[in-house]
Amino acid sequence: MDRAASLPVGKRRPSRRLRLRRAVASRPVSVLIYLAVMVLILGAAFEGAAAMGYNWQWYRIPRYFWTVGDEGFRWGEIPMGLVATLVLSTLAFALATVIGLVVALLRLSDLVVGRAVARVFLEIVRNSPLLVLLYVFYYVMGPIFGLDRYTASITCLAVFHGALISEIFRAGIESVPKGQWEAASAIGMTRGQVYRWIVLPQSVRFMLPPMTGEVVNMIKSSAIVSVIAVAELTTIGRNLISDTYMSFEIWFTIAAVYLAVTLLISAFASLLEKRHAVRD
Amino acid sequence: MGADGAAGRQGRASDPFATGRAVQGGSPVTDPAPIIALRDVCKFYGPFQALTDVNLDIRQGERVVVCGPSGSGKSTMIRCINRLEEHDTGSIIVDGVELDEETRNIRAVRQDVGMVFQQFNLFPHLTVLENLTIGPIRVRRMGRAQAEALGRKFLDRVHIPEQADKYPAQLSGGQQQRVAIARALCMEPRIMLFDEPTSALDPEMINEVLDVMVELAGTGMTMVVVTHEMGFARKVADRIVFMEAGRIVEAAPPEKFFSAPDSERARLFLNQILDH
Incomplete structure (x- = not known):
């Protein structure tokens, strides 16, 4: 639905500021902005962790959810x-x-x-x-x-x-x-x-x-x-x-x-x- | 409590519409035991005196219309009769029971006194039929099937049997008020109080409610009606009670009240409301 078409000003293009505001408010753009902000925050966190020499070991996390060993499936500590x-x-x-x-x-x-x-x-x-x-x-x-x-x-x-x-x-x-x-x-x-x-x-x-x-x-x-x-x-x-x-x-x-x-x-x-x- | 209530009810006709006109004529002064008796009743809201020395006897089967300017204490007076308001001094005896702090007495009286409100006050979360049966089921301890039969009977009497399964919000104002009347009748009361029952209605719905009230009056039900509907008063009332500033100024049969009121106040009031 083109809102500009219903404006009484007829064929005149909306002002630059208005166009910018609409562009920012549109869904794909806001999703992009959201992603950029999240990447920035997470990036800063990981950067900081790297700077203090933190050794990430995410691969050790799943076993605390569940394990499949010789005795079969077992829930880990976190679900408990x-x-x-x-x-x-x-x-x-x-x-x-x-x-x-x-x-x-x-x-x-x-x-x-x-x-x-x-x-x-x-x-x-x-x-x-x-x-x-x-x-x-x-x-x-x-x-x-x-x-x-x-x-x-x-x-x-x-x-x-x-x-x-x-x-x-x-x-x-x-x-x-x-x-x-x-x-x-x-x-x-x-x-x-x-x-x-x-x-x-x-x-x-x-x-x-x-x-x-x-x-x-x-x-x-x-x-x-x-x-x-x-x-x-x-x-x-x-x-x-x-x-x-x-x-x-x-x-x-x-x-x-x-x-x-x-x-x-x-x-x-x-x-x-x-x-x-x-x-x- | 529930047991006494049921026992007291057994001798009574279960259908107020079916009983003929029970009591007719007779002076309220000579009647030995009025069904409602107010003696020197006063009521204060803080420093404001809402009722001053109100004395009123109402016989069984009598239809009393209460009128007067707004703020004259009409609503306060009938709300005192089933103790939705507590009077401060004087005594009120309803059907032989004195209204005091004793909550058992109050509940016993309330089961004998039906009330219809200006704003209907139907229970919005219940269907029309459930509105009618909740009193019989919860207060009178009646079985569900019996209560529903009773509810449908009274819904029929107020001419809206087809609305039983709707919710109140789906009905017009006139229909809601008729449901409210049926709800009160389902307790099979001996007295019905109406507190400005048509004041919140659109003009085209007033008559359908008044018609139901006229029919109810034809069954011999004791009725106390606060209303500005003077046509209804003329047609139905045995007595018109005129109030002003918390006092009963005049009480007279409609023929006398409308043609030759004793008090100047009543004359002025009638001029104001009958002029246009």
Whole structure:
């Protein structure tokens, strides 16, 4: 579609600047620019590594994904670590959702005590660094309540993300118009029934996008539990490096694995959103 | 709770449209037990007094139209009757139950009092039929099949049986409001409250809603209607309650109210809305 043809100026050619701007905005050119920038960045990195005499050994990486030896096919450390990360994140996310829902309902309740408890919880959690929280859970709560490092990690991640998720729930619940509450109460529903049958089903649509964001954040922040040596992807990376000293290759690889997983989740989320959008 | 509700309902006709005109005539003052009784009701929003010493008795089967200028407390008053608003002083007794802090009482009353809102307030995530059945299923603990039969019956009575499987957003305003009326009727209430049911509608859809309300009035349902539709008031009302500034200024049968209102305020109001 030639946009210049529809301009009122008739046959006059557009100005030079405009032509340049259009050329830069066109798809093949922008792809070329993108590639050039990427080559520049990667080139600089490899150049820098070469200058410090780094010895690249990419060929040693595949064996950490899988090996085919005398005993047949075997998964390597990195996929094992990824599975551990996903299991850890899933458990923590499930718990975080429960915590988030409870805190959100407390904040929106009529109970003064409930609202106060929720506020204090939110302020403490949101204003503490995750790493400090993890130390508190592992070194303080751990001995007191007898939490092993795995349970402490899950609880810590769940509490941290539960605070964020509660805000998502609250915003979603508040996005449902007041008239829905009134109509549902007017037919005699209890508060719980209104939430269960009227309000929560309607707020799912508002909560879905930020919730998938939280899933991605959870997977990313689960890496922090490597500081207390819980076996997961980042810990595996650290261990591999201390065995092999290939820090560049391993960290690049680990980062790429995280990226692949989170991109997949984001793609799935936008698919889900489109589906929900069609329904109304 | 659910059990009491069901037991209390058994003696009652399950179809308000089918029962004939139950109560006719009779002075509200001599009636021993009004179905709705407001005594010295006051309601404040902060420093603003929305209702001042409201006294009103409504008999079973009576059709009361509430009118008055905007901001006169009409909506606040009927919203107090099913406690969507809490009154601050005075007492409200609905069907023998006093409205107070007791949430069980409030829910019991709400099952007996249907409400239709200006903005319809249908549940957008549910189909029309699901809008009608969710109350019977979740609140009255009715079986799904029975509830759907009930829902279809009332959908038929508001003349849109063919829309059962659509979502509210796919219907016109008039159709949505008729679904809202059917939803309220599915609880088989003894009293229906209408809060400006036609104010949000396009003019050409007002009549289809009023027609349904006239038919409902013909069944003997107790109705309290806040509306500016004076034609409807003249045709259906047993009594017109005129409010201004949070007080009931006048309550009279329509013949008297429209021809010879006692108060100057009511006369001015009528001139304003009937002039054009």
